Amino acid sequence: MHMARLNVAVVGTGAVGEAMLAVLAERHFPVAEIKVLATSRSAGKKVFFAGQEVTVQETTPASFAGVHLALFAGGDASKEFAGEAVRHGAVVIDNSSTFRLDPDVPLVVPEVNPEAVRGHHGIIANPNCSTIQMVVALKPLYDAAGLRRVVVSTYQAISGAGSDAIAELLEQIRAALEGREAQPAVLPQRIAFNLFPHIDVFLPDGSTKEEMKMVNETHKIMGADIPVTATCVRVPVVNGHAEAVNVETEKKLAAAEAREILRRAPGIVIQDDPAAGLYPMPFTASGRDEVFVGRIREDNTVANGLNLWVVADNLRKGAATNAVQIAEVLREYGML
Amino acid sequence: MHMARLNVAVVGTGAVGEAMLAVLAERHFPVAEIKVLATSRSAGKKVFFAGQEVTVQETTPASFAGVHLALFAGGDASKEFAGEAVRHGAVVIDNSSTFRLDPDVPLVVPEVNPEAVRGHHGIIANPNCSTIQMVVALKPLYDAAGLRRVVVSTYQAISGAGSDAIAELLEQIRAALEGREAQPAVLPQRIAFNLFPHIDVFLPDGSTKEEMKMVNETHKIMGADIPVTATCVRVPVVNGHAEAVNVETEKKLAAAEAREILRRAPGIVIQDDPAAGLYPMPFTASGRDEVFVGRIREDNTVANGLNLWVVADNLRKGAATNAVQIAEVLREYGML
Numbered sequence: 001m002h003m004a005r006l007n008v009a010v011v012g013t014g015a016v017g018e019a020m021l022a023v024l025a026e027r028h029f030p031v032a033e034i035k036v037l038a039t040s041r042s043a044g045k046k047v048f049f050a051g052q053e054v055t056v057q058e059t060t061p062a063s064f065a066g067v068h069l070a071l072f073a074g075g076d077a078s079k080e081f082a083g084e085a086v087r088h089g090a091v092v093i094d095n096s097s098t099f100r101l102d103p104d105v106p107l108v109v110p111e112v113n114p115e116a117v118r119g120h121h122g123i124i125a126n127p128n129c130s131t132i133q134m135v136v137a138l139k140p141l142y143d144a145a146g147l148r149r150v151v152v153s154t155y156q157a158i159s160g161a162g163s164d165a166i167a168e169l170l171e172q173i174r175a176a177l178e179g180r181e182a183q184p185a186v187l188p189q190r191i192a193f194n195l196f197p198h199i200d201v202f203l204p205d206g207s208t209k210e211e212m213k214m215v216n217e218t219h220k221i222m223g224a225d226i227p228v229t230a231t232c233v234r235v236p237v238v239n240g241h242a243e244a245v246n247v248e249t250e251k252k253l254a255a256a257e258a259r260e261i262l263r264r265a266p267g268i269v270i271q272d273d274p275a276a277g278l279y280p281m282p283f284t285a286s287g288r289d290e291v292f293v294g295r296i297r298e299d300n301t302v303a304n305g306l307n308l309w310v311v312a313d314n315l316r317k318g319a320a321t322n323a324v325q326i327a328e329v330l331r332e333y334g335m336l
Numbered sequence: 337m338h339m340a341r342l343n344v345a346v347v348g349t350g351a352v353g354e355a356m357l358a359v360l361a362e363r364h365f366p367v368a369e370i371k372v373l374a375t376s377r378s379a380g381k382k383v384f385f386a387g388q389e390v391t392v393q394e395t396t397p398a399s400f401a402g403v404h405l406a407l408f409a410g411g412d413a414s415k416e417f418a419g420e421a422v423r424h425g426a427v428v429i430d431n432s433s434t435f436r437l438d439p440d441v442p443l444v445v446p447e448v449n450p451e452a453v454r455g456h457h458g459i460i461a462n463p464n465c466s467t468i469q470m471v472v473a474l475k476p477l478y479d480a481a482g483l484r485r486v487v488v489s490t491y492q493a494i495s496g497a498g499s500d501a502i503a504e505l506l507e508q509i510r511a512a513l514e515g516r517e518a519q520p521a522v523l524p525q526r527i528a529f530n531l532f533p534h535i536d537v538f539l540p541d542g543s544t545k546e547e548m549k550m551v552n553e554t555h556k557i558m559g560a561d562i563p564v565t566a567t568c569v570r571v572p573v574v575n576g577h578a579e580a581v582n583v584e585t586e587k588k589l590a591a592a593e594a595r596e597i598l599r600r601a602p603g604i605v606i607q608d609d610p611a612a613g614l615y616p617m618p619f620t621a622s623g624r625d626e627v628f629v630g631r632i633r634e635d636n637t638v639a640n641g642l643n644l645w646v647v648a649d650n651l652r653k654g655a656a657t658n659a660v661q662i663a664e665v666l667r668e669y670g671m672l
Contacts, residue, residue: 149637153489153580155531173509193574194619195491197631197645202610206633227637231580233491236572238529244489244567274538283530295533297542301485301563309533
């Protein structure tokens with residue numbers, strides 16, 4: 001069963017598209033034929049999949065003929081082509097925010113709500129990077145003790161804003177070291193040796209869309225309206241998002257209990273021996289597929305408080321790995 | 337009254353010592369004679385005060401003869417020489433953590449508890465950088481509405497770890513750009529394009545000493561045991577600490593009310609027009625003496641929740657400026 005190899009399209013050749021190709025190969029996803037699709041600007045470019053050169057093609061509706069699985073890396077392509085892909089019979093796993101809150105579209109983190117894929121009508125949405133790593137850490141605590149409230153502050157890497165933003169960080173740093181000025185173009189502010197609480201656009205209530213993604217996507221994925229308040233901050237780190245997460249559980253959990261619950265949970269690696277210098281960091285999480293949790297401490301300012309420090313590779317678990325894991329769930333369920 | 341110029345000693349020639357000299361001059365503190373003291377390693381070095389070259393002298397007990405005011409920049413010198421300075425009749429304002437929680441030593445932020453200086457016995461302690469900027473923002477809210485709980489996550493610049501740490505960041509960044517490896521020596525982990533939740537040492541309960549400073553110093557300065565839980569994080573920013581502060585007040589404050597209360601408060605500049613790209617950042621706060629507050633939002637996950645984003649120059653308001661302001665309070669009270 002399910003041994004048939006699949007024709008797979010990856011739509012997008014930016015940082016997330018590249019990570020999708022890498023993760024498909026690393027996890028030995030059963031690919032028959034791979035197509036890499038992008039805008040006309042990138043068509044003709046060469047990329048690599050499992051050691052083989054692949055020529056990027058311009059995305060057109062006809063691109064999806066014969067495609068079983070289409071992974072959309074994000075951006076405008078989803079609005080334009082996800083429906084076309086579905087009409088051609090493909091299952092779409094979409095990393096853009098377009099469909100995430102659509103009630104007809106499952107929003108899935110395989111460690112949290114894999115069964116949600118069963119309700120799909122062609123499109124399954126991949127959540128926002130900062131939401132994915134948080135819910136992987138929250139779900140086991142929710143199951144064990146309930147969650148009354150979450151206060152999260154993020155430390156989000158530049159790769160989440162795309163390859164051009166990484167180039168901008170590096171160029172600004174070179175300029176600063178040489179005493180030159182460099183104006184922001186991709187990011188909203190100077191990022192070299194700086195940081196700012198501005199990711200995605202501002203909403204009328206003064207929060208950002210990124211902050212509201214962490215609230216609304218968490219509700220949908222967890223299937224529970226857990227109160228979440230978020231402050232999302234861009235930091236001059238190339239790759240790997242960190243989060244300081246303060247939670248109030250319904251039932252008291254000692255730090256040691258919380259640590260054991262998280263240690264046994266899927267997709268989590270505990271790094272929590274601070275006296276030995278062991279705690280999660282972007283530099284050590286980068287290139288890895290798991291969510292790293294450490295600094296697990298009781299917070300005695302409320303009855304059942306806990307502090308957690310949660311780090312993951314935002315291009316991998318926060319995007320590409322999670323998308324490929326969704327495809328793996330579909331295979332496991334015989335739906336692909 | 338109080339017009340006599342004073343003999344001032346600055347003890348320490350690192351980042352904070354330098355900032356103390358700059359701030360004394362900028363604020364036209366009435367200096368008769370300036371002495372710059374340091375270890376034998378730095379003796380003979382030339383520094384500048386108000387455009388004049390000053391030769392650094394090795395600190396000895398006799399250094400404090402005739403000194404009216406001694407500003408200790410931090411480190412081991414305080415333990416060794418603060419008592420000597422007092423015995424010689426100087427008032428000591430000490431930026432180290434040595435005396436901060438000593439019940440006989442006032443711990444002062446002039447915008448918050450200036451009157452506390454009246455109880456001094458020769459030494460007044462300057463609080464930790466991350467605490468100072470937080471309490472400047474919390475005090476007006478506490479006075480207006482009470483404070484039930486504070487959850488703070490920090491984004492702390494490298495300058496807080498001293499000049500050698502800044503050099504280490506820059507060298508690691510150069511190494512990374514050139515594809516070389518560079519091991520951490522001053523900081524506990526690689527800092528280039530990385531960050532870590534490790535400032536000062538870890539305590540048995542899993543928190544850091546830095547995190548407990550934010551709790552205990554806040555209690556002492558505010559004169560109230562407001563529940564505070566902190567996660568302190570070192571980020572690859574040269575100068576300027578940022579803090580995501582979530583507060584629960586006793587009485588409800590709308591975001592607009594909180595903004596007006598903070599706008600009228602001493603030492604605070606409101607930068608809160610996010611749609612126009614205006615919010616506090618380390619890069620814009622660096623070199624300034626005020627505390628910058630923005631992203632003021634209601635947090636509806638609790639009855640009376642507010643989110644604030646608080647940024648200040650950790651070498652200035654977080655250290656040197658606060659120390660000089662304490663000296664100004666002493667002058668104003670006729671105590672110096």
